[in-house]
Amino acid sequence: MEKYTKIMEIGRGSYGVVWKAMNKQTGEVVAIKKLNNEYKTNEDSMNLREVKSLIKIVNHPNIVKLKEIIRENNTLFLIFEYMECDLYQLMVERTKPFSESEIRNMCFQILQGLAYMHHKGYMHRDLKPENILVSKNILKIGDLGSARETNGEQPYTHYNVTTLCYRAPEVFLRSPCYNSSVDMWAFGAIMAELYTNQAVFDGSSDADVMQKICGVLGTPTESTWLSGLDLARNVLYRFPDFPGMRFSELLPTASSDAVNLVASLLSWCPSDRPTAMEALQHPFFHGCYCVPPTIRLEDTSLNSVPLVFKMAKQRELLKEKRSLTSCGSGLEKLDSNEDQILMLQSINFFDFME
Incomplete structure (x- = not known):
């Protein structure tokens, strides 16, 4: 030293x-x-x-x-x-709300880090603004002290997994087979917070946070999260009765694409949340891609198709390959085409600092 x-x-x-x-x-x-x-x-x-x-x-x-x-x-x-600060500090020090272009670029960078991490077989398990570091318009995921291999020995622990207001419902209910979908829930909560400038599910206890989640999503049903109802019965938990609210009301300044993405990320059922790769292909991020004309995907059948549609095609192929576990939190293995998509993603094509 x-x-x-x-x-x-x-x-x-x-x-x-x-x-x-x-x-x-x-x-x-x-x-x-x-x-x-x-x-x-x-x-x-x-x-x-x-x-x-x-x-x-x-x-x-x-x-x-x-x-x-x-x-x-x-x-x-x-x-x-060394990084200059973290995302929490950046939010606290802001004198005006982030613009949607700023939020888009920040979220795009976070998702790229998550997609790579999940591709390598790890879930972060403690994603929150304090663990997203910022320096000169670049965002980087930090503090991997709680990271676990997605194919690691189960059951996973539930205590100290993600700060309360970013913790996924299945972790609260002690699901024995959660995985990278818990990071996607946390990311959805962070994305919503960038619009509201306050934690959406801020609470002082597990029960308090779950009540706030129900207040936004509505009480889960057999059609929205059947396995979650079983988990709740196993731990003798009774969901509070709430009708829920529209995400457009929760995020009044967000575009319809942003609202759609947050709503999908904050789904009760883990298998209903997009993977990081799928989220990167959401229409909300279509303006973030810039590909040199010499770079092409190996699949020549897609070469004449614009990149946005290639992404959509890849997403459909991935969905066809998905095999879900009984608790709906299985992690799919990414194929070689996904590696190429990761390589095609741009990092900073516009500054997010105004």
Whole structure:
């Protein structure tokens, strides 16, 4: 750690402390995360969930980069690229609402990071504005301390999975087989918050948050979430009786495309929520794609079709391949064509800062 000079503390929690620091040799500014637990061997360090996930999910422009791992006197230091602030700070410091073009670009970047993470077989499980880092118009998903492999050993834990107001209903009801759809719920809550400038499901307890969810979505029924009713019976939970509301009333400044996307993301049934790849192909994002004329998909039958329609075609192909689990939260394996779509996505074709 001698090659780094601490500048200031920028974060602290149960995990440890984060400093802004500078590399004495290169002058580069970094973020150093010092973990509280002791790590007596290098193997212990490499088995840390955050380290394992970040090593596998490398070099994506919308996921924070782990630059170095240092173990010194049984203390572990994770050296990250430095980001100026997080999305929560950005929202708090705003003096006027975000425009829809700003929201579109921010959401597009978050989804690209999520799509890549899910493609690599990981779910974040703690997606919230505080864990989305911002620097010079770039957004990056950070803090993978709660990340889990989507094909990991089940049942998954339910405590400390996502901050309350971004936690998916199936996690509240202790579903034994939730997966990346919990990230899509959290993303939907974040997208709605960017329009309202306040957490849509802000509550002080599990029951309080569930009541707010029912207030917006309406009480689930056999047609909207049959497996959810079974989950509720298993934990002796009774849904409060609410008719729900129109998402256009919840998001009065949002376009119809934005309202449609948020409504699909905040679906009771996990299998009704779009995957990150599917969400990227939603009409709300059609203006975000810019493809050099020399780049084409391998499927030559699609080469003469405009990109937007190629995306729609790919989505239909993916839907045909989907196999749903009994609890409606199965993760589909992405095929090689999806890798190409990921490569085709642009990151920043317009600034979101006004």
